[in-house]
Amino acid sequence: MAKSKSAYFCQNCGYESPKWMGQCPSCKQWNSFVEEVVEKTNSKVPEWRSTTTTGNTKRANKAAIIHEIVYQDESRILTPDQEFNRVLGGGIVPGSLVLIGGEPGIGKSTLMLQLALSIPQVKTLYISGEESEQQIKMRAERLSQSSKANCYILTETSTQNIFKQIETVQPNVIVIDSIQTLHSAQIESAPGSVSQVRECTAELLRFAKETSTPVFIVGHITKDGSIAGPKVLEHMVDTVLQFEGDRHHVYRILRAVKNRFGSASELGIYEMQGSGLREVSNPSEIMISQRDEPVSGVSIAAMLEGMRPMMIEVQALVSNSAFGTAQRSSTGYDTKRLNMLLAVLEKRFGFRLSAQDVFLNIAGGLRVEDPAIDLAVVVAIISSQQDIPIRSNLTFAGEVGLSGEIRAVNRIEQRIQEAEKLGFDGIFISKFNTKGLDAKKYNIAIRPVAKLEDIFNALFG
Numbered sequence: 317m318a319k320s321k322s323a324y325f326c327q328n329c330g331y332e333s334p335k336w337m338g339q340c341p342s343c344k345q346w347n348s349f350v351e352e353v354v355e356k357t358n359s360k361v362p363e364w365r366s367t368t369t370t371g372n373t374k375r376a377n378k379a380a381i382i383h384e385i386v387y388q389d390e391s392r393i394l395t396p397d398q399e400f401n402r403v404l405g406g407g408i409v410p411g412s413l414v415l416i417g418g419e420p421g422i423g424k425s426t427l428m429l430q431l432a433l434s435i436p437q438v439k440t441l442y443i444s445g446e447e448s449e450q451q452i453k454m455r456a457e458r459l460s461q462s463s464k465a466n467c468y469i470l471t472e473t474s475t476q477n478i479f480k481q482i483e484t485v486q487p488n489v490i491v492i493d494s495i496q497t498l499h500s501a502q503i504e505s506a507p508g509s510v511s512q513v514r515e516c517t518a519e520l521l522r523f524a525k526e527t528s529t530p531v532f533i534v535g536h537i538t539k540d541g542s543i544a545g546p547k548v549l550e551h552m553v554d555t556v557l558q559f560e561g562d563r564h565h566v567y568r569i570l571r572a573v574k575n576r577f578g579s580a581s582e583l584g585i586y587e588m589q590g591s592g593l594r595e596v597s598n599p600s601e602i603m604i605s606q607r608d609e610p611v612s613g614v615s616i617a618a619m620l621e622g623m624r625p626m627m628i629e630v631q632a633l634v635s636n637s638a639f640g641t642a643q644r645s646s647t648g649y650d651t652k653r654l655n656m657l658l659a660v661l662e663k664r665f666g667f668r669l670s671a672q673d674v675f676l677n678i679a680g681g682l683r684v685e686d687p688a689i690d691l692a693v694v695v696a697i698i699s700s701q702q703d704i705p706i707r708s709n710l711t712f713a714g715e716v717g718l719s720g721e722i723r724a725v726n727r728i729e730q731r732i733q734e735a736e737k738l739g740f741d742g743i744f745i746s747k748f749n750t751k752g753l754d755a756k757k758y759n760i761a762i763r764p765v766a767k768l769e770d771i772f773n774a775l776f777g
Contacts, residue, residue, distance in 0.1 A: 324349045325510040330548050352505040390577070393489070393530070396434050399586065399595045403557060403570050405578015408489065411528040412577065413521050415495075415550065417535045418559035423568055423588055424534050427559060428491045429455055430592050431532075433465040440466065441487035445473040445497030445507075459592045473507060475500045475519050487529065492520065494534040495549075517552055550574065561588075565681035567602070568593065571622065583622040600627040600738055603680040610708060613700030617692030618713040618731035618743060619684060625727070625734040627711060629679035630689060632696035637673045648678030649693065650685070657694055657716060664720040665768065667701065688725040690716040691744065694768060695775065704776055709741040714749075720768045724748040736760040744771055 324333045326349055331342040339346050392407030401407050404414070418424045425447070432440040433456060444452060452469050468485050472478050475498055482490065492498065498516040499507040506512065517533070524531045535549070550556050554576045561568035570584040585596040596602060604616060604627055613632045618625065637643065646654045654676055661667040674697060678684050691714035699706050713731045715723040725731075728749045735743045736758055747764035755762045765771045 322351055323511075324351055327510065330510050330514065350509075352509055352511050393435070393438060395431060397431065397584075397595060398597070399570065399584030400431065403572050403582045403584045404555065405572075405575055405582070408530045409554070409577045410530055411524050412530045412555060413517075413524045413553045414530070414532045414555040414557060415535050415553040416532060416557045416559060417537050419537060419563075421563060422559055422561060423586075423593060424559050425493055426455065426459075427570070427586075427593055428493060428532060428534060430459055432467045432489070432491055433459060435489070436464045436466045438466065438488045439468070439485070440489045440491065441468045441470060441482065441485050442491045442493070443470045443472060443478055444493045445471070446494060447471070458590070473497050473499055475516055479519075479523070482523075490529060490531045492531065492533040494536060496536050513549060514552075517549055521552055560683075562681045567596070567599075567681055569621075569682075579623060581622040583624060599624075600734060603628045603682065604738075605629055605679060610705035612703045612705045613696050614708075615692040615696040615699065615706050616708070616711040616740070617684075617689035618711045618735050619686040619689050620727060620730065621682070621684075621686070625730040627734060627738055627740075628682060628684065628689070630692045630696045631677045631679060632693070632700045633673075633675040634669070634697060634701040635673050637671055642669075642671055643673040643675070645674075646676040648681065648683050649676055649689075653687075653690070654693070656718070657690060658697070660716060660718060660720055660768075661694065661697070665772070667698065669697075669701070672701070686725075687715040688713045688731070690714065691722060691771070695771065698772065698776065702776055706775065707741075709739070710744070711735045711740050711742075712744045714744065714746045714765070716768065722746040722765055722767060722771075728753065732758055732760060732762065744774075 324336050325331070326340040326343065326345065328345045328348045329340065329343040331340050333349065336349050336351070340348050390409050392409055394407045395401055416424055416428065429442060429452065432442045442452065449469050449471055456465070468487065470478070470481050472481065495513055495516060496508040499512050500515045500519060503511050503515045520531050520533065523529065533553070555572065556574040558571045558573050559568060560571065566588050568586040568588055570586065572578070572580050572582050574580055585599045586593040587596050613634070615630050617628050617630050619628055644651060644655055644658070654674070658669050658674060662669050676693065676697075692712040694716055695706060695712055713725055713728065715725055717723050724746045728745055732743055740760060742761040742763055744763050744765055747766045750762075750764045753762070763774070765774070
């Protein structure tokens with residue numbers, strides 16, 4: 317029996333210390349250290365490490381000069397889910413370790429089970445430590461994909477037993493739901509603790525790299541939105557995906573936070589239905605509501621969500637304040653940036669908004685951080701205050717500066733092409749975006765403006 321020792325771990329960031337400390341020197345959190353008994357055992361090599369599986373690759377143990385290294389494209393596993401393929405960078409990479417985080421009840425397990433059932437040409441092992449086999453079967457029947465699936469179900473939390481079943485089944489893809497429920501016999505601490513999560517992830521990482529088997533692990537998140545467990549967990553894996561959305565809305569966003577095999581700016585959009593998650597291939601048509609008559613306070617913004625251009629509807633409501641202090645409220649948009657734009661309108665252009673309540677909403681439940689929607693926000697606010705509707709066939713793309721100038725935004729060609737594809741007649745952009753832009757190849761009127769007063773004169777006279 318090896319000598320056991322105790323260590324103190326920060327529950328917030330995973331910092332390890334031989335003694336208890338009041339404040340974590342890494343993340344500066346107070347009273348976040350917990351004691352865990354860590355036992356180092358001279359365990360045998362896991363059985364899967366001594367077996368030879370198809371596609372095993374031996375890692376080089378000698379230094380090689382870079383121009384002599386032969387590069388080979390990875391043969392990715394393509395799934396029927398085009399949104400999932402886009403987020404991963406073109407499909408599932410063999411030997412990759414993918415971490416998927418999200419709020420409770422947002423649909424992480426549904427997404428992973430739907431993935432496991434949708435690729436019948438690939439043998440998949442779905443390991444659950446939270447649900448029984450009957451519960452998983454019930455969900456699979458609801459997804460209506462279990463009849464042709466080549467998917468095995470295992471309800472187990474011990475990593476030693478899991479690797480024995482992996483050796484028996486020989487799967488091509490493995491799904492772990494969730495990493496916080498697993499425990500390893502090499503660590504004497506409770507499942508979900510910092511040391512257990514780190515050790516179990518390390519075992520799965522070694523397995524994935526040595527057998528070229530892709531592994532998906534589901535992770536819980538804390539109340540502040542970060543993935544539970546040590547921060548080193550996100551550094552160990554190859555890809556970190558965030559599954560987010562509002563449970564009161566039907567739309568979900570799968571966002572790549574980190575991706576070693578593709579762009580970290582991609583995202584996929586899904587619609588939650590009774591039969592599972594449905595891909596949304598053209599989100600612009602969903603984010604823009606259809607109205608019979610023009611309404612003031614509504615404008616359309618040409619934004620980029622990751623690498624994908626889309627049109628979203630910005631709704632504003634300006635009313636006289638019934639109390640001494642005016643209210644400022646925004647849904648899906650940064651409140652501090654809203655206050656800055658209101659200050660620019662009042663200081664530079666004389667709009668008296670300090671005594672009026674301003675409410676802003678991004679339709680569809682999206683959370684937008686693209687500064688290119690500033691112009692649409694300002695136009696919607698003035699449209700609501702003046703009670704003058706904006707024509708529904710106009711869209712806006714521009715960042716507003718503190719002096720009222722309209723600054724250039726990135727990838728303006730993609731925004732213009734998306735607006736043209738959806739049938740818009742005109743788009744207002746910054747005149748600094750027109751350098752090198754060939755407006756003749758577009759069937760949409762491109763209207764460059766330099767300051768906010770130019771666009772006010774064009775829209776409101």
